[in-house]
Amino acid sequence: MPDKFREECAVMGVYGHPEAANMVYLGLYALQHRGQESSGIVSSDGKGLTSHRQMGLVADVFKEDVIKRLEGSSAIGHNRYSTTGQSHLKNAQPFVVEYSQGPIAISHNGNLVNGTLLREELERAGSIFQSTSDTEVIIHLIATSKESSLMGRIIEALAKARGAYSLLFLTLDRMIAARDPMGFRPLVLGRFQSGPSAGAYVVASETCALDLIEAVYLRDVEPGEIVVFGPDGMESLKPFPPVPHAKCIFEYIYFARPDSNLFGHNVYQVRKALGRQLARENGVPADLVTPVPDSGVPAAIGYAEDSGIPLDFGLIRNHYVGRTFIEPSQSIRNFGVKIKLNAQRAVLEGKRVVVVDDSIVRGTTSRKIIRMLRDAGAKEVHMRISSPPTVGPCYYGIDTPNRTELIAANGSVEEIRRYIEADTLAYLSRDGMYTYFDGKSQGFCDACFTGNYPVHFDDEGHTKQLHLFEALQQR
Numbered sequence: 001m002p003d004k005f006r007e008e009c010a011v012m013g014v015y016g017h018p019e020a021a022n023m024v025y026l027g028l029y030a031l032q033h034r035g036q037e038s039s040g041i042v043s044s045d046g047k048g049l050t051s052h053r054q055m056g057l058v059a060d061v062f063k064e065d066v067i068k069r070l071e072g073s074s075a076i077g078h079n080r081y082s083t084t085g086q087s088h089l090k091n092a093q094p095f096v097v098e099y100s101q102g103p104i105a106i107s108h109n110g111n112l113v114n115g116t117l118l119r120e121e122l123e124r125a126g127s128i129f130q131s132t133s134d135t136e137v138i139i140h141l142i143a144t145s146k147e148s149s150l151m152g153r154i155i156e157a158l159a160k161a162r163g164a165y166s167l168l169f170l171t172l173d174r175m176i177a178a179r180d181p182m183g184f185r186p187l188v189l190g191r192f193q194s195g196p197s198a199g200a201y202v203v204a205s206e207t208c209a210l211d212l213i214e215a216v217y218l219r220d221v222e223p224g225e226i227v228v229f230g231p232d233g234m235e236s237l238k239p240f241p242p243v244p245h246a247k248c249i250f251e252y253i254y255f256a257r258p259d260s261n262l263f264g265h266n267v268y269q270v271r272k273a274l275g276r277q278l279a280r281e282n283g284v285p286a287d288l289v290t291p292v293p294d295s296g297v298p299a300a301i302g303y304a305e306d307s308g309i310p311l312d313f314g315l316i317r318n319h320y321v322g323r324t325f326i327e328p329s330q331s332i333r334n335f336g337v338k339i340k341l342n343a344q345r346a347v348l349e350g351k352r353v354v355v356v357d358d359s360i361v362r363g364t365t366s367r368k369i370i371r372m373l374r375d376a377g378a379k380e381v382h383m384r385i386s387s388p389p390t391v392g393p394c395y396y397g398i399d400t401p402n403r404t405e406l407i408a409a410n411g412s413v414e415e416i417r418r419y420i421e422a423d424t425l426a427y428l429s430r431d432g433m434y435t436y437f438d439g440k441s442q443g444f445c446d447a448c449f450t451g452n453y454p455v456h457f458d459d460e461g462h463t464k465q466l467h468l469f470e471a472l473q474q475r
């Protein structure tokens with residue numbers, strides 16, 4: 001399975017600000033949860049593009065001297081995360097290429113389902129790729145386009161791309177934002193309202209990035225929209241025919257930061273509502289509701305609110321766990337989870353516990369957590385999940401593992417319950433997931449929970465691609 005299909009990312013861009021790179025740096029900091037493997041910024045001073053990309057967290061990648069070097073009044077940045085394998089610097093974004101009209105940089109969040117096909121075509125025609133990322137496909141399509149204007153080239157390239165993209169481009173004098181016609185991944189537009197930078201524009205994956213730099217949220221970049229920021233201001237284009245939207249419901253459930261407003265709703269409020277609905281659907285007599293921190297916290301608050309069962313923290317999280325700690329060779333039971341979470345006997349002893357989490361992926365963490373709760377004295381453990389079973393992988397930019405590793409793709413709820421050793425296990429229903437949205441599931445993608453992969457703007461190629469990916473995933 002090539003890891004280019006398994007990227008989670010953040011994008012951030014600022015146009016018309018004297019400290020553009022600094023603002024992008026802060027935005028990437030706020031968006032660290034969307035990618036922790038590499039980070040990069042490209043800035044423009046009108047004469048050339050300057051780039052810095054490095055493996056590591058935002059705080060480690062950018063030091064004062066690096067930010068100083070990234071001169072100019074516009075900049076775009078990127079955080080990337082991919083699970084295994086090709087986690088190389090060459091895949092770190094933003095990518096920069098020279099084409100006939102000068103340099104152009106690109107930051108991409110999402111995943112093209114026809115990336116492989118397009119890449120093969122481009123390679124046959126002579127394009128030479130530097131990375132294994134599908135993002136590079138977009139830039140080669142732009143570079144090889146016969147259109148004369150940059151916008152013509154971008155529109156032609158995006159018309160060929162299928163799947164998910166929230167994109168930022170940077171040229172010497174323009175920044176361009178684009179969101180795919182189905183709108184899988186978020187992308188928001190903001191503006192600085194006061195001070196010397198008033199009027200400067202910001203585009204980011206989530207609103208939490210705007211909050212940090214005190215930019216005001218204007219609106220979402222709409223599905224299918226291309227927004228151009230240039231010397232003459234901002235211009236919006238909608239060059240593609242409208243298609244049904246497929247906003248990622250999993251952004252609400254797990255991925256986005258709870259303090260972000262996403263697709264028009266506050267993530268924290270949605271997560272609490274998922275928890276309340278979970279309690280309505282799957283109540284169980286208990287003494288205590290406890291979240292799996294951090295991702296399960298808002299849903300647990302909602303569950304406690306609706307059920308009237310008190311909430312308390314039976315699990316405490318260590319926030320300083322890096323991604324690269326070395327497991328000791330002697331086998332300490334539950335080591336992997338214990339380094340991140342510790343169970344509190346004083347809270348759990350003798351209690352019937354409802355433990356709330358947002359999702360079960362492989363089931364291995366949940367199993368260890370339940371053992372920890374019992375070891376700390378919990379009398380009963382009832383696991384409640386604030387989403388439906390994760391039955392399929394994501395092809396649109398979220399890093400879910402292969403179908404073979406997804407426990408819910410391979411067993412019933414009862415089988416999962418036995419595996420994780422819970423007294424009871426229950427998931428939120430698909431309909432329940434949409435109660436906060438007045439029961440309306442239109443406009444959302446929930447394919448990883450339902451298997452209904454949105455193929456609305458499907459053509460033969462897209463369907464074939466999905467089958468091809470399935471085959472690749474099974475390897």
Ligand code: 5GP
Pocket residue numbers: 254292295296357358359360361362363364365366367398399400
């Ligand atoms: P499991 O029991 O399946 O091993 O782990 C479940 C945990 O994984 C949950 O706490 C959930 O928040 C977390 N999780 C769910 N989806 C993702 C994801 O896409 N990436 C990461 N890193 N964790 C996830």
Ligand code: SF4
Pocket residue numbers: 184247248249250251393394395396397398445446447448449
């Ligand atoms: Fe989001 Fe799941 Fe759809 Fe992927 S498959 S876009 S994670 S809802």
Ligand code: MG
Pocket residue numbers: 292293294295296357358
């Ligand atoms: Mg979690």
